[in-house]
Amino acid sequence: MAAEAQTWTLAELAARAELPGRTIRYYIARGLLPGPSKAGRGAAYGPEHLERLRQIRDWQARGLTLTEIARRLAGPDRAVLQAEPVAWWHYAVAEDVTVLVRADADPWRLKQIKNYLAQMAAGLRADNEGKEQQ
Amino acid sequence: MNEGNGGFTVFNVETGREARLAMEGLWLTGRILPVGARLLVAHTFRSAEAQPLEVVYAFALPRDAALRRFSILGEGFRVRSALRPVEQARKEYEQGVAEGHLSSLARVYRDGRVNLSVGNIRPGELVKVFLELVAGVDWRDDGLRFRFPFTLAPCYHREARAVEVQPGVGELELPEEEFGDVLLPPYMTDAAALHQVGFDLSVQLGNELAGVSSPSHALRFQLTGPGAARVSLSREGAVPDRDLVLDVQAREAAPRSCGGVCRDGRARFTVVVPSVSFGRSARATPRSVVFVLDRSGSMAGAPLQQAKKAVEACLGALSEKDQMGFVAFDTAVELFQSQLVPCTAANREKLRRYLQGIEAQGGTELAAGIQAAVQLAGLGGADLFVLTDGQVAATEDILRVSRAAGARLHCLGIGAASQDRFLTLLARETGGVSRFVTPRERVDTAALELFAGAGRPLASEVKVSFDGLAGGKAVLTPPAAVFEGHPLVVMGEADTKEGGTLDVEWAADQGPGRLRVAVKLGDPRDGETVRLLQGARLITDWESRLTDELPDGRRSTRKARDENRLVARLEQLSRDYGLASRVMALVAVVERFGDDASRLPTTRVVPVGMPEDTCFESYFGAVQPLAVHGVDRAQVGLAEKIQTFRAPVDMLDLTLRESCATYRRSDSAAWQGVLCEAAGTEDDRLMEAVARLLPDGGLPGASEQERLLRSAALLLALLGAGSTARVGPFRLHVQKLVGFLKGAAADAPSDTSRQLIEDLVARAECGTVRSPQPREWIEALVCWAPEPSAVAWTRLEQWARELLD
Secondary structure, eight states: OTTTTOOBOHHHHHHHHTOOHHHHHHHHHTTSSOOOSSOSTTOOBOHHHHHHHHHHHHHHHTTOOHHHHHHHHHOGGGGSSOOOOOOEEEEEEETTEEEEEETTSOHHHHHHHHHHHHHHHHHHHHHHHHHHHO | OBGGGTBOOOBOTTTOSBOOOSEEEEEEEEEEETTEEEEEEEEEEEOOSSSOEEEEEEEEOOTTOEEEEEEEEETTEEEEOEEEEHHHHHHHHHHHHHTTOEEEEEEEOGGGEEEEEEEEEOTTOEEEEEEEEEEOOEEETTEEEEEEOSSOOOOBOTTOEEEEEETTEEEEEOOHHHHTTOOOOOEESOOTTSOEEEEEEEEEOSSOEEEEEOSSSOEEEEEEETTEEEEEESSSOBOSSSOEEEEEEESSOOOEEEEEEOTTSOEEEEEEEOGGGGOOOOOOOOOEEEEEEEOSGGGTTHHHHHHHHHHHHHHTTOOTTSEEEEEEESSSEEESSSSOEEOOHHHHHHHHHHHHTOOOOSOOOHHHHHHHHHHHHTTSOOEEEEEEOOOBSOHHHHHHHHHHHTOEEEEEEESTTOOHHHHHHHHHHTTOOEEEEOTTSOHHHHHHHHHHHTSSOSBEEEEEEOTTSTTOEESSOOOSOBOTTOOEEEEEEESOSSOEEEEEEEEOTTOOEEEEEEEOOOOHHHHHHHHHHHHHHHHHHHHTTOOSSSOOTTOOSHHHHHHHHHHHHHHHHHHHHTOOOSSEEEEEEEOOTTOOTTSOOEEEEOOEEOOTTOOTHHHHSOSSOOOOTTSOHHHHOSEEEESOOOSOOOHHHHHHHHHHHHHHHTOOHHHHHHHHHHHOOHHHHHHHHHHTOOTTSSOOOSSHHHHHHHHHHHHHHHHHTTOOSSSSTTHHHHHHHHHHHHHHGGGOSSHHHHHHHHHHHHHHHHOOOOSOOOHHHHHHHHHOOOOSSHHHHHHHHHHHHHHHO
16 A cells, blocks of 8 residues: 555656656656656656666666667567568678668667678778788 | 748658648847857747647857847747756746746756757647857957857767667767756758758948858848948758858958947957967977877768878978977877977878878767877977867866866867867867868868967967056956967956057067057947857856866865855856856746646657768767778768669669769758869869978979979969968968078079079068969969979969969
8 A cells, every 4th residue: 555655746756766857758758758647737656667767777877878778668579570671771891792781670780780790891801901912 | 030930831851741840940140249249049949749848959059158048939928038046947947847837948068068948838839939149259360250050069978878760860868977967969861851040140340341251051141331241041941950150251450349338337348459460470480299180980081081181281381390299089099109200201201101091980089189199299388289070078078188288289170060169168278279160161271271370479478458448457368379360359348438448568579569459339239248248258168167067065075166166156157147057047937828737748859960071970870980992981971771672773873873962962062162172173282282392391303403493383383372471371381482492592593593483482471462363273383293494494484474463
């Protein structure tokens, strides 16, 4: 019963989380945080909101952006059904190599792919330079 | 502005539908005076969504700027902001938002970033926020450069989190412990569908106005008096992907003053004394120079290429007695040599090869670069030349390091949205001077100009006395040294209503100098503007020392105590001048009929365009930039989006075609200019030629005769391009050539050739040249490489006659 009674206004939640109200509203708008459990003047936020805010802060400290956090929170089953690709990124890795990557790839995935592409480009370039020197 | 549709209607270029923007337009109006600008920026917000909105617009303050107040205009109301300590302002704003009222907060964060938040805009409601601010200008001898940010550059910080959230959309977040709750905008590579920006400004120069031009926007210009004009955007609207830059030019370099009697009965004035009033630097003494080059990813493409060329050209102006050093930095720092080396031909050649290997990559650890350069320079009093886009966060920390280093820093800022405010401070606080260029101007010429002017000061131990002004005193201590091309600015106040004079005394190579300058007082409105500008300057200077977000009053370390004193000082300045600062914010809450506290507004941050010519991938792309073989990465772009994937296509061709389309889209003639410049213009030729000057001042050649002929031809070309030993970006090179030709004239093959050399030297030393000659003519002269013969000398003499007579 005691836990049930624990509801706060936005200002109270902000004070507890040591975050400005605007930041919390921004997180809600970004889908990082559920909205208040009841609408109206005494809009209610609870410990789950506080916990989520702590989690966000933790992820931020590890270098994740809000978009990346939102994707994590949305869970893994979200990206199962990919639609037909409509647009592609075209990476000119070397003069004779180009790689196509889905433009709607997950930013996480994209970052990963780009890392591999960078390695590939560096490898090919080193190869090339080696040949030129010979 | 068309009031009927709220100023602008924005259509999405791809869908053709009206865009649902939370902010629809930004319109800049105001007055540019000889000493600064008083501006009014109108922001139009509209909620096109079904729920109430909280809209946050992030922007950067221009140099020496401060917010004065804002008013909110809505359907049936107009409310003015109040100035409050930041915490109180935030509470009032939060309370207003929670109660469903229309609330607005303008708060300044670190690095001069501002968040303008407007909460509870109802569905369909139109709200305008008119923000008043004052801003400083970049003073020149014969005018000024005004810059206003229409976009906010992304910035580098070790702990910043950046990611590309959708193709072409980047997001950047700064750590909250250091930067507070500041929100940065999403950065869009395609700014076409964003809010529209425009301007309509009046310009009053005091002296006779020669003209107003802009390297950034197409202007409509209308002369309204001998020293006044009105400038506006010549097209319907522009997109927020670059700063507005205006060059205001006077007919002559004469002292300008502006001021008036303020409401408190005291007069406030600012006097700008051009550097030519301090004579000319006579003695060329050996120099020690360290170049500090920003090679971070954001410099990729034209900015880095031009900066490298500029360094080479600057070296061409040095002799064997001069010492040089070179530091390049990105995430790490790299030294050319671990000590200063004499500027011999061999060392220059080594540095030239070293420069060729420099590519743009990584972050911007500017403080580390400066520290390394200071260490390299040692105690010898070397001048440091910093070439950077300054797109960094936590600039207050860099300033602290630089102040402590005790070296003089001269800065060249490069960028469509450069950190004008920061780089001005960096130069000023270390006793140096700064200049700014947009990437579509010639970075190398500007660097040469800065380098030529920032050698030995024209005047040192500058003292200003106010005997000719009742109750006169300086509001800010004027700088102790004056450099060529950079005027002395005196900000002061007095009890007089009539004006008077002030006396400037200084020491120079030619002996002590003295000058009396008239202080004219005009319109009381001008006095009030000058007072605000002085306040904004003071606030900017003090703010630049406040490193932490906002100091916690509970801490009792020495640093915390210092910062608390700073906060108190800033609060007092804010109250005295009625201007916002890091510790005082502007807030307004409007209670409207039918305000509904039950609906939580949805927060939206207004996106801005990536600054033109800044490589998106350097912030939001791959961790390390990919090398694209054979093609300049910055020009083609790392990745090109292929719209549809239906049939086999030749990928590389498509990439190239698309990149051409990108160029055309930016539809400015200036851009075309940049593309042509890559192929080489006469300025490129001259830049390359002067970089080849040997330490003795002449061009290289197979024989002494060839050297003499070629050097004489180059001198003629430089004269033709408008440079002499006294004026023009190539003046140092002209001085060197003159020195060489004087010494070698005795070896001239004939009396006529000797006479020609003497004429050229005389013209370079004292004469003025007609307006710059046609480019083909100069190009022909620089590329001319004949055998030294009587025929060749006759040809050169004919050319000289065409130019000099």
